[in-house]
Amino acid sequence: MVTPHAATESEICAELETSPEGLSTSEAKRRRKEHGPNQLPQPQQETWWQRLGRQFADPMIYVLIAAGVLTLLMGQVMDTIVIAAVVIINALVGFIQEGRAANALDSIRDMLAPETTARRDGHPETIAATDLVPGDVVQLSAGDKVPADLRLIEASNLSIEESALTGESVAAEKDTAETAEDAAIGDRSSMAFSGTTVTGGTGAGVVCATGADTEIGQVTGMLSEVEDVSTPLTRAMGKFSSLLAIVAVALAVGMVLIARLAYGTDWGELFLAAVGFAVATIPEGLPAVMAITLAIGVQKMARRNAITRRMNSVEALGAVTTICTDKTGTLTRNEMTVRRVITAAHSYEVTGGGYDTDGEVLLDDHPADPDAHRDLALITQVADLANDADVRDGELVGEPTDGAIKAFALKTGASVPAERLSEVPFDSRYKYQASVDKLADDTTRIHLKGAPDRLLARCSHQLSPDGGTEELDRDLWEEVIEKLGADGMRVLAAAIRTTDSGSGEISTDEIDAGGFTFVGVWGIIDPPRDEVIDAVAQVRRAGIVVRMITGDHATTATAIAREVGIDEGRTVTGAEIEEADDEKLRDIVREATVFARTSPEHKLRLVRALRANGEVVSMTGDGVNDAPSLKQADVGVAMGIKGTQATKDAADIVLADDNFATIGAAVKMGRTIFDNLQKAIAFMLPTNGAQGLVILVAMLFGLTLPITPVQILWVNLITAVTLSLALSFEPSGPDIMQRSPRAPDTGLLPGAAIVRIVYVSVLLGGATIAIFSWLNAEVDMDTARSVAINALVVGQAFYLFAARFTTATCLRKELFTTNPISWLCVGIMLALQLLFLYTPFMQAAFSTSPIGLNGWLISLALGVVVLAVVEVDKALRRP
Structure with missing residues (x-):
């Protein structure tokens, strides 16, 4: 077939076996049976139960489910209920909070014209746009939506607004003269594209593509083929969960075998201990804390005019190494x-x-x-x-x-x-x-x-x-x-x-x-937005490269890039991208910062090339032509005011104020969220490590368990929903936007945090064993366990104060002024712990007893020791 925009009017009519008078009604019906309706294909959408099922796809959850089944088979109903509650609550939090981009294709369909005027049997006739077929002749006038891709055969002062497809800020002037074979979409003046809007003049064109074959149809095809991208946090948490689950199961099996061979312990007791060990070492509150931390970030960003559709996206924006942005309406005002x-x-x-x-x-x-x-x-x-x-x-x-x-x-x-x-x-x-x-x-x-x-x-x-x-x-x-x-x-x-x-x-x-x-x-x-220059400078100071990808001309794009402060690099055109294979394109994107005259396919390939180079990519845009690349990026950011609905639906984050500067604020929030998650994990794991150590030592040495499995769940939950949650409200560090982005393959925790987790686990676990062993000879077992549990919880509260500041000392006024929520959380934790120790219902459910003043003094002493040890460690590590 001839290329429509490069063919003459007579050539395209001959190719499609039509004339300027259009088709006959009978021929149009025949062609409709052959080509089908002029509409975009319906995608297969995820069902709500599939979405719910995905919430359980986590190795840590698998271990907890297995533990719940075992406790049920062994008749430990209370343990089963608590474990089930933890699993269900975590799944519901993820199910409710998670956003989806499944409406993007529906939004593009809404851009298409419902009716149009076509020439049938030699005279104009209003028909449904879905009935158009190749060879139909469509009449256009100001205000019309173009219903299909048309090769123009008549044009009188015709101009069409194509920014959603091409990214150009000015309506394109149209004529009937053929254009070059390799002309970019924005340069095809002889074409009118489906989904665009006539802003002036009149014209007529021969339908040369319908439905999925149109330019906008190809965009939707790319959009449906793009798979959802997991965020750096999701990938890191997946590796962390798998490793933790494998270690927990391996140690539990080893513990059971050693205890059976060394002491001949009853299998029922062994399985109960194994369940307790699994429950102890798995931080079942972590998914909830992560969801809550992200949700808090989502709410804060909403107040900064960034609407987050997927929770993980806020954190992912904090990990980006490259921000790819459209020009028109994003960096510029879209006002001449x-x-x-x-x-x-x-x-x-x-x-x-x-x-x-x-x-x-x-x-x-x-x-x-x-x-x-x-x-x-x-x-x-x-x-x-x-x-x-x-x-x-x-x-x-x-x-x-x-x-x-x-x-x-x-x-x-x-x-x-x-x-x-x-x-x-x-x-x-x-x-x-x-x-x-x-x-x-x-x-x-x-x-x-x-x-x-x-x-x-x-x-x-x-x-x-x-x-x-x-x-x-x-x-x-x-x-x-x-x-x-x-x-x-x-x-x-x-x-x-x-x-x-x-x-x-x-x-x-x-x-x-x-x-x-x-x-x-x-x-x-079309001048830059007033705030963009400072915003670009801010993200560049944070070590992030800003790249412009636009459908506009190279000279305009380069001038705007220079004005807003995008780092001087190569300016690459769509023609160069077209000629490059995937390997060559990976080399090009390493040195280029401006990409001009690009098509939707070019933008998608550029994002893929950057990600193949190990970059964490944020793509910002407002037109339908940006939708596939937004979905392919690690974080897609859409303009909320001037952006098309399709772009918003494909994006992870929508800027309600169309302000590029809001991206800088979102990067800062994302980095803060990751810092706080690291703090929360480094805070939670010593509790699990200590509890696991207690059970492991008890089983290996044939001792009585200092803490029961159901008591372990209580400690995990109380620290997760109170103390760990406090870390979600920590403010940004003073140097957070002067750091380079973290490497995408960086582990969830730095080496110093892992060392701290180990020694705090040993300290808390050893103290818990020692306190129980000492008191068990003096008082009844329930009281001894109650004091040991209380010491563990209070020790965690003191560790919280130290954990709030990763390297700086906590012994300063900021401990009391920068995060008042932390003190509220400690107060709630103490209130819950009092209920745990002193109310008959909780005593019956968890086998606890009230403790006296000495028990509290022991707990406080352990807390002071933990705080002192961590502060000495931080002091030794500071330069």
Whole structure:
């Protein structure tokens, strides 16, 4: 088949066996049976029970389930109930909190037109868009959604907004001329793509692709093929859980065999001890603590206008090494703005952004007065009068480029009273607009604005520096235009000519006759958001590389990248990406920071190449063309205001304020969450280590168990839901955004934390055994166990104070001021422990007894010792 955008009108009609009059109804029905409906395929979605089942897919949960089954078979009903409660609560927390991106394809479908006007049997007919077939001829007018991919055969001043597909901020002007075979999507001016919107003019096109074969259909195909990416935390927790489960089971089996062979212990007692050991060594509260920590981060980010759809994504953003971002609407305002005004006399700078009129026009850094500068006054008149746009309170009514120069005119403060007598509207065929205006001094003047090459061809003179006229210096203006273009600006030119036409009527023939005076040019750009420059600098200080991936032209992309502070690297075009295989692309992405004229497939390949290089990738975007790459990235971030619904549904995080700076705040939050999770794990594991050590030593040496399995579960739960939770509220460290990102394959815990876990486990476990052994000879077993348990819990409370500060000492005022929640959690823990020790119901359920003052003094003594040992260790490790 011929390539539609590169074929002539007659070639595409011949290829599809149609004509400008369209198909007959009978032929359309035949083709519909052959091609099927013009709609996107329905994806298979995950059911709620599949989603619930995934919550149990964790090695630690497997061990707990096995322990619950064993206790049930052995008649230990209370143990079974407590274990089951832990497993079910963890699963429900994950089930409720987890977000899914399954609605992305539905959102893209909503972009498609429900009805359209097609030529059937030689006349226009309104039909359902799903009934379109290749060869149909579709009529387009302003406001229409394009219902399929069309090769245009008619175009009258036709412009189509394609930013959702191409990323360009300005509506694309369309015509019927064929384009190059290798033209990027944004350069295919002879095509109208499904899901885009007609913003002006009229046209007609032959349907050359429907349903999944359209450009937007290919995007949905890529989206459905992209598998969900696990986050660094998920991968690290998976390895950690597997290792912990294997170690726990191996030690339990070894313990049972040794105790049976050495002491002939009864199998029932052995299995109960094995269950107790498994319960002791598995931190069953860890999944809940992780979910709660992430949920707290989600809530904090929501207050910062970042809506998190998957909990792990907040932490994952803290691990990113590369942020890939779209340009239009993400780094930029998606509002055209005049930045430079150049005449033969002066070069003016224009401040302010978008359609806000609060900026100024500056000459040599001082406000320029149009009354003192005739060149500025005249170019302001052209901007104001040859213009159909209106700007009110920062809002645009009309075409973006017209809005940009209208805002410029208002910034000058010049009043241009005039009566419009006639006009030539803008048309993409001749690329200019003219108005005939009667000015306050009764002069009648033609004000002309448009493409610089078209105006230069119609001018014989230019405005001279002294305010008069002189012969046109075309070389000068071509050099100016080229320089502005190299700076990424779109250039628009202004010209004037007085006329003595009494009626004021004007036509294109009169304009094409020439004789105009060239006044100057405007340099127009979609400027960066005010906050983006600082935000990019912040994430770069955090060791993160920012890369721009856009559908816009290379010069514009490079200019914006330079302005916002993206590190200077290679600028790579879509054509280069197309030519590179996957291995070559991996080399390209190592050194390139700007990727221009990219298609949705290019963006997806770039993200995959970066991830193949070991990068943790965040992709930011707002258009449908960004959706597949957002889903493929480790963290997909969508713009909430100007982003399409499909992009939001495919993303992990949605920025409610479309503010790139919010990403910096999210990175900081993600790093804080990981720090706090590390602290929580390093805090929880000594409890499990101590309990496991107690049971292991007791079984290996034939001793009475100092703590029963159900008491172990109590200790695990009370420390997890109170003390461990306190660490979720720890504030960010002062240097958190000056660190380099952690390596993706980094373990969950650093070496120093592992060493601390070992010695605190030995300290707490040894003390628990010693306290029980000493008291068991003095008091009854339940009381001895109660004091031992209480000492373990109080020791953990003191360890919490030390664990809040990884390297710094806790003996300072920040212990009391930076995390008041920690003191509340300690208070709740003590209240629960009092219930555990002193209420009859809890005494009956857990076989405990009340303890006296001596028991509390023993517990406090152990707590002080633990705190002192950890603080000495931190002091020795500090440089």
